[in-house]
Amino acid sequence: MPPDRGSLTLVAALLLAHLVLAAAAAALTPRVGSRALLVGALAPAASFAWLVAAAPDVLAGRPRRSDWTWAETLDLEVPLRLDGLSLLLGLVVTGVGTLVLLYGVHYFADRRHGMVRTTAVLVLFAGAMLALVLADNVLALYVAWELTTVCSFLLIGDEGRDGEHRSAALRALLVTTGAGFALLLGLLLLGDAAGTYRLSEIVAAPPTGAQAATAVVLVLVGALAKSAQVPFHPWLPAAMVAPTPVSAYLHAAAMVKAGIYLVARLAPALAEVLPWRPIVLAVGVATMLLGGWRALAQTDLKRLLAYGTIAQLGFLLVLLGAGTRTAALAGAAMLLAHAAFKATLFLVVGIIDHEAGTRDLRELTGVGRRAPGLAVVAGLACLSMAGLPPTIGYLGKEAAFEAFVEPGTGHGWVLAGIVAGSVLTVAYTLRFLWGAFADRPGVEPRLERRPPLSFVAPAAVLGAAGVVLGLLPSVVDALASGHADAYPVEHSYHLALWHGFSPPLFLSLVTLVAGAALHLARDRVDAARGAVPPVPSAEGAQDGVARGVLAAAGGLTRSTQVGSLPGYLLVVLLAVCLGPGGVLLVQVGLPERYRAWDTPAQALIGVAVVIAVVGVVRIHRRIVAVLVLSAVGYSVALLFLLHGAPDLALTQVLVETVTLLVFVLVIRRMPAEVRHPPEVLRGVRAVVALMVGALATLATLTISARRVPSRSTEGYFAEAPAEGGPNVTNLIISEFRALDTLGEVTVLAIASTGVASLVLVTSRLRGTPRGGHDRPGRAEREAEKEDAR
Amino acid sequence: MTDAHRRPAAAPRARLLPAADRQDAGERSLQLEVLARLAHPSILVVAVYLLVVGTHHPGGGFAAGLVAGLGLVLRRLAGGPKELTAATPLPPGLLLGIGLLLVAGYAGTGVLVAGELLAGAVWSVDAGFLGHVEIPSALVFELGVALIVVGLTLDVLRTLGVDEPSEEDAEETT
Structure with a gap:
């Protein structure tokens, strides 16, 4: 398909708009405060509109493409491609982005500190994320990928206000960029094996063999770390110190989906390469169970949601990485569902935190009665999260169960895992609702007023979207099919609210009942948790690795950096002699013919140099030695002059003079006499000095022994008059x-x-x-x- | 550097170098101060000459920068660290920055104007009694190089002087 010039300029303009509007919003912030985010929101809003306009075409199987080559000779290009999967992610990134920025206007209203940076980075992140899902070149994707990591670091760190912010930001950065290196390596191997760095071409003709298998493992490491999968997950709950809009956008809806996106992008091509399925399915199920289980232990509502996000990301990994059509369909629907309900719930927690001053469920009471609208919004989102009809979460979960009811290797185990995970999901959904809105006797109500409508509106739109889309299964089915059609049709499953009395419906009922029971028995669950002996945590392991690296680096530094300048010089010079010097001697050898001198004057200068050098070694007064040393330099300048190189001579004289004067400045404050080192050391130094001298002589002889005038020299002389002078x-x-x-x-x-x-x-x-x-x-x-x- | 108002009114005002009287009397050398006073303007003229003449005769930005730097070394030797500060209109970091900006800006302008990195041009001007003058655009590049070399020299000089606690520092710390 030929590149579409028209849409090229449009996409480029949209991506550029993020950059420009980020700067504009940042510039406006000191004057208008958080309302500057309204300006920033224009960028994702415009992108959202563009994606909606492009959707019918893309879903009809005509991806938009545009190429921008910026270094043809190096084969460097930034191709952008909008297909079904990119459209899905793009809608999430831009849609949630717009609403979160609007929400931020209210959330950040009374915040003065660091707002310029937060505003700019939030808008920049929206642009980087959009670039990530549109990039069709693996290297361009990697660049956008790490841009989002940097944005995340800056937003979590929040000017490094306290140790908690700094350590959380650093943990996220270390884990995701560390794994990002693996990703880069994997992508390079993948591109090398496939013979192209175009994502769409790699997927169209996937590589096989050992290199592809290695690439799969490396790419998965990067993707899993980005999407907070076991054992990389601890950075995500730690990142909850960031402001709520950041958590909702980066750490629930958009950035953590980058890993899932990459898995979904590559799964149609690489699911058959051996380590892919075992890794993706095992890690995904483990993450889902661990996230759900930990969520049940949280009292901080935001951390509860964070662990819930980890669980859902595990679920998404299983679905989108499994490599079957039905699973992909379910995954695409769940991805939409999760972005909507999890962002809603984060925004709700942000409102509670902002208005009541706490988000600890033990300190909250009466929120449901005082802010019924907020409770309704959260309730809508929770319906979707628990997978009740008629929500999009229900569509996704039914399809997910169906995908693994279908026969396949290991499907039984995975089905058991995701059913258990869904039970936990229902339980922590109830825990969230109970924790945020229930009445607690004996607790002082903190919520004093009903939160303003404009504050709740973005959350309400997102929460309602989950139900509205659930009522329009054909729309969701079309969107999800845009991705699922990358797979061959084996079972023509479609998303719908009613599939008849089928196993998935039965499993849904089981999860709801078991989840409710788990919530009701929460006291006994807590007791059981206390009885479990502590297991080594991933967090501790990561800290251990970090400490180990620091300790090793410290040890290496202490053992190599001895702090002696002559010592360093000795090592450097010895390396020069043995490395380049050895090569010169072995490969080039001694020149066969040379003339001693052209004119007797050169011989005279040579004698002067030799005398001066002998003098430098023998003189003990520093200042005299330096003066004699500069005599060598000036003599060399004379040699240049005799050779007909006045430019060189001029430079040599000037450099020599500056050096001499600087030497004089330094030497004034050193002892007048040179202190002699022990005999052995002197011997070593003498040997190294002689070697360096021999090398310099050898190099000079070989280089000046070349008698063929270089071709470029003639060119220089021919061109010189045109360039301004002789x-x-x-x-x-x-x-x-x-x-x-x-x-x-x-x-x-x-x-x-x-x-x-x-x-x-x-x-x-x-x-x-x-x-x-x-x-x-x-x-x-x-x-x-x-x-x- | 105007620090005349900081001295008691009775102190002698006539000074060869602006800040030379702020070093120990024992370290001062009248000959050196006179020499620095007389030579520094000429040194700067030589530096400018070398900068301009580069395309036709020995010289160029690097040499010009070194010569200008040598002038500063002379001021430093004659008048001490304070005199060095007084002799430089801009801090070394700024000089380096401006130099880099000129050099990189010249390279970038070439891309924008001629579609080629570092592309240059030569303008011929009839400058009246001066005759026919050719001005290569690379002069901007050379100026940048010269500024960077001056900045480097300044950096070296100022960091070398840092260990010498001056009279005023001693006053402040006590």
Whole structure:
């Protein structure tokens, strides 16, 4: 299919709009406060509208495509592709994004601190996430993937207000980027095995063999960590320190779905590659059970939802990774359902937290009576979460049971797992409702007023969406089929509210009854939990790894960084002699013919240099040694001049002069006489010095022994007049090889800043005030103060 | 650097270098101060000459930067760390930044204007009695290089001077 130029500019404009509006919203924040988020919300809202407009075409099997090649010779391109799965995720990302930003207007209204950054990063994240689901190149996908990680880090960390924020942000960053490296490696292997880095082409012609298997494991590691699967999950509950809009958007609806998205994207192609199914199904079921079980133990409503999210992500992983059509259909419906109900519930908790000042269920009472509207909204979402008709959650769960009632390897075990997981889901859904809205005798009611309508509205829209979509099963079926049609049709299942008296209906009833029973018996469950001996936690293991890495790095540093400058020099010089020097000697060898000198003047200068060098070694007074050493440098400049290279000579003289003066500045504060090291060390140094000298001599001889004029030299002379003048040496620096110069001066600037910073920092640590440019400023201010007195 | 108002009115005002009198009297050298005072403007002129003349004669941005840097070294030697601060209009970080900006901006402008990184042009100007002058656009690039070299020299000088507690520092800490 040819790239569609029209939609290319539109998508590019939409992605760019996120960037521009993020900056605009951030700029507006100091003036209008959180209302700047309204401006930011325009970007995801416009993208949502575009996706809705494109939906009929895409669902009819005509994906939108656009290519942007930015380095043709390197084969680097950013192709974007909108197919059924991208559409599904895109609608979630932009739809929930718009509502969460609108909600943020109210949530952040009385917050002054760090709002500029939060606003900008939230909008940026929406753009990065949209880019992630549209990217059709694995490297572009990876870049967008890590952009979302960075946004998540910044939003969790929240200016690093306290240790909890910092450690949570760091945990999320370490786990997801650490696994992100595995993902990158996996994607590269995958692209290499498939011969293309186009996602759609990899899926169309999937690679097989050992390399594909390795790639599968690596990609899965990255995807599972991003989607908080066992054993990577602890970062997600920790991330709940972030503001609620962030939790609702990044850590429930959008970012954590990135891993699920990638699994769903690759499953049609790679589900048959061996380690895929065992890993995906086992990890998914384990995550679902662990998340559900932990959710039942939480008293913080937000953490309860976080563990619920982990459980649901496990469920989604099973469904979208299983590699069958019915499971994919169920997964796509559950994905929509989860984004809607979990975001709703997070927003509800945010409202309760904001209005009542707590989200601990032991301190909440009477919320249901004082804010009945809020309870209704939460109730709608909970219907969907527990999988009751007529909600989209029900459609998804029925299809999920059906998918594993169908015969298949290991389907029995998986079915048992997801039924048990669904029982836990029903139980923690009830726990949430009970915890948030029930009356507790003896507890002071904290909610003083009914939350304003504009605050509840975004949550209400999302909550209602779950039911409305449930009442329109054909719409959901069309959307979900957009993804499920990637699989061959074996069982033509369709999403519907009524499938007759079938096994899934029976299983649904079982989960509801068992879940309710589990909730009613919560005291006994808690007692049983207390009786279970503590097991090693994934959190502890991760901390252990982090500590181990730090300790190993510390040990390595202590054993290699001995703190002796001559020692480092010795190592560096020895490495130069043995490495490049050895290669030069072995591969090139000694030049066969050479002339001693062209003019007698050169010989004279040579003698002067030798005398000076011998002098440097023998002189004990530092200042004299340095002066004699510079005589060597000036002599070399003379040699350049004799060779007809005035540019080189000029530079050599200048550099030598600067070096000499700097030396003088330093040496003034050192002992006048050189202290001699022990004999053995002196011997070692002498040997290394002689080796370096021999290497330099050898290199000079071989390089200058080349007598064929290089081809580029002729080109330089031919081009020089057009470039401004006859001085070819200088033109090489500023024109012909200007890119080299650009790199060199950049390195120079960085090195200079780095060295200066290091020296100034250490001197400040020692308590010496820095002698830099800020000093007179301070002194002047103090002088003014004195004058005023 | 205007710090004249900070000194008692009775102190002698005539100074060769703005901040040279803020170092120990024992460390001062009149000859060096006079030399620095007289030579520094000329050194800067030489630096500018080297910068401009690069396309036709030995010189160029690197050499120009080094020469300008040498002028600063001279001021530092003659007048101490405070004099170095007084002699530089901008902090070294800013010089490095401006230099990098010029160099990278020149590279980028080439992409925008001629579609090629670092593309340059030469303008011929009839400058009246000066005659025919050719101005290569690479002069901007050279200026950037020169500024970076000056910034580097300044960084080196200021970090080397950092260990010497001056008279005023001693006053402040006591």
